[in-house]
Amino acid sequence: MIKVIVSGFNGSMGQKAVAMVNENADFQLVGVFNPIIDSLNPADYDLDQDVKVFNDFSQINIAADIWIDFSIPTAVFENTKFAISKNIRPVIGTSGLSEVQTSELKSLADSEKLGGIIASNFGISAVLMMKFAQTAAKYFDQAEIVETHHEDKLDAPSGTALNTARLIHEAQQKDELENPNESDPLGTRGGDYHGIKIHAIRLPGFIADEEVIFGSDDESLTIKQSTTDRASFMKGVELAVKEVMKRNELVIGLEKII
Template identity: 35%
Template structure:
C-alpha cells in the first residue's frame, strides 16, 4: 500500500514517515509540508530511507499514486486536505483534532461519494483507546467523574481531543444507563477556570508541562471509594502501532469513522476465534 504524509516535517509527521518506511507491506511515496518545500526529507527530519524530497504542493499525493494519506497538520488545513483527498479518490487517516460535527458530516458525505474511507482519531495510542473504553464501562457505577489531561507546553489546543472524547463518551455511557453524574456543587470559584471546562457535564482539566508528551487520568468517585484510570504516552512512538492498524484497515472503511475502536474490536474477535 502506498502512503503519503501531510505535515511530514513536524514531529508527529516525521515519526509517521519513519514508521511507514519500516513496514514491509507499506511504501512511503510522498511527504508534503509547505514550510519545508524542496528540502530533502532526510536532511530536514533526520529520517533516512525514503529517498524523497519534501513537496509543498498537496497535488504530490496524486502524482505519487498514494492509496492513503496520513494527515498530522492543523484542523483548518486538515479539512481542506481531506476534501482534496476525497475528490481525488484517496483514503485518509487523520490524527488532527478540532474538526466540528458540521465538517465531519461534510467529509463523511464526500468520502462516501468517493467510495473511500477516512479515519479521524483523537488518539492512536492503543492504551489510550483502552483507557477510554474502560472509563465507559466504569461510568455506570460511579456518581462523579473528572478528566485530567497533561501535554507538552507547545500544544496549542485545550482541552485535548482525547479528553473531550473521553468526557463525552463517559457522559453518554452514564445516560444510556439511565442516570447522569452529580452536578458540580461549587458556588464560588475564587479564580476563573478553577473547576476546569464543562464537557457534557464532566469537568475536564488541562495541564501544559514541559517534558510531557500525552497523559490522561479519569477519576471516578462514589460513596467510600474512588477509581482512577490513567494512560501515559512517554514517546510519540506510542501512537504508531494504532496508526499502522488504521492504515492497514482503511480499505474496510467507507465514509468517515471516528477512532479505531472498531478495527481493534475486529482484531480481538479474530484472536478470540483462534483461541489466542
C-alpha cells in the same frame, strides 16, 4: 503494496510516521506534504529520491491509497477534505477538528464509500483507557478528566480528553449535574462537556497523560494512562492504515477498530 502520503511529514509525529511507513514491508512512501516548506528536493529531508515532496495541493498528482495527517489543527480539515476529494483514504491523527467538521468529513467519505479514520489518539493504551472509561461510566454518575501534555501542544483540551468525555456522555445518556452553589471566579473547575469537567495541563517533561476520575457514594475509580515516547502511537497508525483499506466508511476513533 499500500502507497502512502504523509502530511506534516517534518514535524515530530510526521517524522515518526515516515519512519514507520519506510520500515513496513507492506507500505510504500510515495509523497510528503507541508505547505510551509520551500524546498521540494527529497534529499533535503533525507528522503529517497523517488518520494515526491509537495507544498501545495495543486502539485499532488500521484496515485496514493492513504493520506496520513499529523499537521496542525488549523490545516487538518482542509487537508482531509482534499484527500477525500482525491479518493485517498484519510488516517487523521491531528487534533482540533470540531464535531461539525468531523460530521461533514464523515458524510463526504461515506458518500464516496471511502474508508478512513479520524482518531484523537493512536496510542493503544490511551484507546483502551477510553474504552474502560466508557464501561465504567455506566456505573458512576460523576466523572472528571485531567489531561497533561507537552508545552508545545496547540489545542486544549486534547482531542483524546474530548473523545473520552464524549464516550462517557454516550454511556450515561444524560448530562452530569453541577453544584448550583459552586463559585469559580478563576475558572479553576476546568472546561465543561455536558457537565463532565476537563482540566488541561501543559508542561515540559510530559508527552501525553490522561486520567479519568469517577466518584460515587463511598467509592471512587481512577483510570490512567501515560505515554513516554511518541513512537508508541505508530502501532495504532499501522493498525489503522491496514484496517481502513478494508472499509468503505470513515470511522471516528481507534476504539472502533480495536
